[in-house]
Amino acid sequence: MSKLVYLVPLFPLLGFLINGLFRKSLSKGLIGVIGSGAILASFIVSLVLFFDVKSAGAALPVEPLFTFINTASFKIDFAFQVDQLSSLFLLIITGVGFLIHLYSTAYMHEETEAHFGRYFAYLNLFVFSMLLLVLGANYVIMFIGWEGVGLCSYLLIGYWFKNSEYNYAATKAFVMNRIGDLGFLLAIFWLLSKLGAVSFVEVFTHLDKLTPGDITAITVLLFVGAMGKSAQIPLYTWLPDAMAGPTPVSALIHAATMVTAGIYMVARSNALYSLSEVAQHLVTIIGLATALFSATIALRQNDIKKVLAYSTVSQLGYMFIGLGVGAYTGAVFHVMTHAFFKALLFLGAGSVIHAMHHEQDIRKMGGLRKYLPTTHWTFLAGCIAIAGIPPLSGFFSKDEILAAAYAKNPVYWGLGVAGAALTAFYMFRLYATTFLGNFRGTHEQEHHLHESPAAMTWPLIILAVLSIIAGFVGVPEVLGGGHMLRSFLAPVLVTEHHPEIEHSTEYMLMGVSVALAAIAIIIAINKFSKKPQLEEPAGFGKVLADKWYVDELYDAIIVKPLNAFAGFLKNVVEKSGIDGIVNGVGRFVQYSARQLRLLQSGQVGSYILFMVLSMVVFFLVYWNQAMITHFFQKIF
Amino acid sequence: MPIQYYIAFAATLFCIGVVGVLTRRNAIIVFMCIELMLNAVNLLLVAFSKMHHAAALAGGGKNVTTGVEGQLFVFFIMVVAAAEVSVGLAIIVMMYRNVHSVDVNFLNRLKN
Numbered sequence: 001m002s003k004l005v006y007l008v009p010l011f012p013l014l015g016f017l018i019n020g021l022f023r024k025s026l027s028k029g030l031i032g033v034i035g036s037g038a039i040l041a042s043f044i045v046s047l048v049l050f051f052d053v054k055s056a057g058a059a060l061p062v063e064p065l066f067t068f069i070n071t072a073s074f075k076i077d078f079a080f081q082v083d084q085l086s087s088l089f090l091l092i093i094t095g096v097g098f099l100i101h102l103y104s105t106a107y108m109h110e111e112t113e114a115h116f117g118r119y120f121a122y123l124n125l126f127v128f129s130m131l132l133l134v135l136g137a138n139y140v141i142m143f144i145g146w147e148g149v150g151l152c153s154y155l156l157i158g159y160w161f162k163n164s165e166y167n168y169a170a171t172k173a174f175v176m177n178r179i180g181d182l183g184f185l186l187a188i189f190w191l192l193s194k195l196g197a198v199s200f201v202e203v204f205t206h207l208d209k210l211t212p213g214d215i216t217a218i219t220v221l222l223f224v225g226a227m228g229k230s231a232q233i234p235l236y237t238w239l240p241d242a243m244a245g246p247t248p249v250s251a252l253i254h255a256a257t258m259v260t261a262g263i264y265m266v267a268r269s270n271a272l273y274s275l276s277e278v279a280q281h282l283v284t285i286i287g288l289a290t291a292l293f294s295a296t297i298a299l300r301q302n303d304i305k306k307v308l309a310y311s312t313v314s315q316l317g318y319m320f321i322g323l324g325v326g327a328y329t330g331a332v333f334h335v336m337t338h339a340f341f342k343a344l345l346f347l348g349a350g351s352v353i354h355a356m357h358h359e360q361d362i363r364k365m366g367g368l369r370k371y372l373p374t375t376h377w378t379f380l381a382g383c384i385a386i387a388g389i390p391p392l393s394g395f396f397s398k399d400e401i402l403a404a405a406y407a408k409n410p411v412y413w414g415l416g417v418a419g420a421a422l423t424a425f426y427m428f429r430l431y432a433t434t435f436l437g438n439f440r441g442t443h444e445q446e447h448h449l450h451e452s453p454a455a456m457t458w459p460l461i462i463l464a465v466l467s468i469i470a471g472f473v474g475v476p477e478v479l480g481g482g483h484m485l486r487s488f489l490a491p492v493l494v495t496e497h498h499p500e501i502e503h504s505t506e507y508m509l510m511g512v513s514v515a516l517a518a519i520a521i522i523i524a525i526n527k528f529s530k531k532p533q534l535e536e537p538a539g540f541g542k543v544l545a546d547k548w549y550v551d552e553l554y555d556a557i558i559v560k561p562l563n564a565f566a567g568f569l570k571n572v573v574e575k576s577g578i579d580g581i582v583n584g585v586g587r588f589v590q591y592s593a594r595q596l597r598l599l600q601s602g603q604v605g606s607y608i609l610f611m612v613l614s615m616v617v618f619f620l621v622y623w624n625q626a627m628i629t630h631f632f633q634k635i636f
Numbered sequence: 637m638p639i640q641y642y643i644a645f646a647a648t649l650f651c652i653g654v655v656g657v658l659t660r661r662n663a664i665i666v667f668m669c670i671e672l673m674l675n676a677v678n679l680l681l682v683a684f685s686k687m688h689h690a691a692a693l694a695g696g697g698k699n700v701t702t703g704v705e706g707q708l709f710v711f712f713i714m715v716v717a718a719a720e721v722s723v724g725l726a727i728i729v730m731m732y733r734n735v736h737s738v739d740v741n742f743l744n745r746l747k748n
Binding site: 603604 | 654657658740741
């Protein structure tokens with residue numbers, strides 16, 4: 001039974017190989033079937049595994065595939081671990097992944113066969129890497145997947161590689177991820193040097209061998225990795241730029257799965273994090289800052305995908321708040337619901353962009369409700385879910401995090417609720433500007449507006465249904481639910497912190513957050529459905545629209561000095577220094593050869609002269625050997 | 637007479653020969669200078685031979701040779717030099733017939 005696990009990543013890998021190698025000879029239909037079919041097969045196997053884990057109530061026994069690294073002091077197996085946490089992630093990745101693959105078959109249909117094949121090959125490779133990341137039984141295998149998803153993210157952001165701006169965005173994402181990866185890698189080395197083991201089971205059973213300082217260092221370094229991958233301050237600026245990729249890629253990689261890898265990693269290491277106050281505070285504060293900061297930026301963005309991107313950064317911040325205050329279930333729950341509604345929103349945005357012929361500026365949309373009814377209703381469901389209106393899924397997961405934050409410190413809760421109200425506001429600003437009011441595009445665009453094909457609307461409908469009902473797996477006790485998800489995940493998230501809050505307080509907290517969200521929604525709809533923000537922002541609005549000038553700041557303090565330093569190395573050190581030495585050696589040899597050549601004059605007399613002279617020198621040396629040796633000894 | 641006198645004399649002769657070869661362009665004179673160097677060597681050979689023989693006799697050794705080994709070498713060299721002179725002079729004569737000059741620098745057409 002345990003061998004079944006290996007099928008899960010095998011299918012996407014096969015899909016990647018077939019689509020990648022034969023992309024020029026396969027037809028588009030076949031590429032789509034292979035790409036989506038591979039993920040569907042993985043999903044079915046994942047379902048089987050999930051129910052196995054559920055009935056067993058423990059991790060499935062999995063034999064290591066082979067020994068990955070074997071040295072005298074440690075041994076690392078290429079092993080998988082299927083427990084409650086990873087099986088849940090398997091379902092999210094393959095389930096949402098399949099829907100997005102299906103959607104892509106229609107969305108990417110304008111591409112030529114070879115590029116279509118390349119797209120699906122990358123997408124399959126991504127899913128393979130992501131599965132490796134969540135299945136790995138130790139930090140090293142996780143790191144392989146971690147790097148793999150980073151690579152695929154790079155490849156897919158720069159999918160339209162003829163546009164140099166997109167390539168720049170791809171490079172930016174890759175470089176920022178590398179900064180985080182360095183932290184992750186250092187944490188792995190630290191663990192290896194202190195424990196000699198990296199597998200989760202071994203590390204978490206030998207925590208007593210680590211000093212508090214070690215644990216703090218390891219957790220903070222791991223969190224640096226999570227910051228890069230999950231786009232937290234200060235490494236978040238790559239995610240909005242990553243919207244250069246095709247929209248389904250944004251949905252899969254930059255909303256539903258890859259960016260949640262950091263949350264998975266921290267949740268997986270919860271035993272470590274719960275031992276370090278410092279790391280927990282750091283995670284909470286970074287999460288909170290990111291959640292609020294990016295929410296304010298999202299208020300004034302006019303690109304439909306940019307709003308969603310900043311919203312993703314903000315929601316990831318919420319997940320980290322959950323992790324920081326010890327509500328690991330809440331964070332994982334939010335990963336799940338967020339995967340549904342954010343994938344839904346991105347795919348809905350993709351449907352709009354498709355209908356508008358690649359127009360992404362919401363100021364040129366409006367009134368799309370009439371033309372795109374399915375997209376409209378599903379998008380609305382996503383917006384309500386993310387805004388946190390009961391009984392949609394976002395409410396339950398966000399509220400669990402906020403309740404835990406309140407138990408830790410009411411200030412966290414206050415800021416979190418403020419962020420939630422901002423979320424509701426900017427999401428409904430987006431909704432109202434896009435779908436309500438009158439159409440503001442050109443006449444030609446209006447003529448071509450059409451609902452997307454079934455391959456695009458069905459994933460939307462399924463995700464909308466999931467966004468609406470997914471919350472019911474985690475209904476808190478206070479609302480009469482048993483919180484199935486918490487009891488399911490309890491064996492893995494052993495250090496889960498259960499806040500003790502009075503029921504009346506909890507009702508009040510929910511009431512306040514829902515009321516604030518509802519008020520924000522009403523204001524946003526009233527404000528933007530009739531009179532959208534078409535004018536260029538001024539004053540503080542301009543600061544928000546320009547993203548607090550963080551990109552410019554990074555450019556000024558990091559990119560420019562680095563470029564200048566690289567220029568110095570290139571122009572001065574390399575050109576005059578190293579090149580000078582290399583060319584100088586060549587020139588010296590050439591010059592001396594030219595001079596020495598003159599000795600071969602063809603005059604017999606001169607040859608004899610040299611012969612005589614050298615004999616004279618020889619005799620002098622021979623007779624004065626002792627003197628010359630003495631002379632050299634003086635010098636050296 | 638001490639051997640140093642012979643050595644100094646032979647060295648002087650040899651140097652005169654070398655300088656002559658290096659500085660003169662007339663093939664005949666160059667040739668004569670070569671002979672001069674050869675004879676400087678001959679002189680040394682004879683001198684050293686005589687010196688070693690005298691030393692051996694003074695030491696009262698048993699198997700003392702007759703002391704003519706150096707002179708034998710000299711005769712060999714003289715015979716070879718005579719043969720060489722005949723060939724060399726023949727070459728110089730041929731050279732004169734062809735280019736009407738005995739200047740050695742004139743014959744550098746094989747250069748390059």
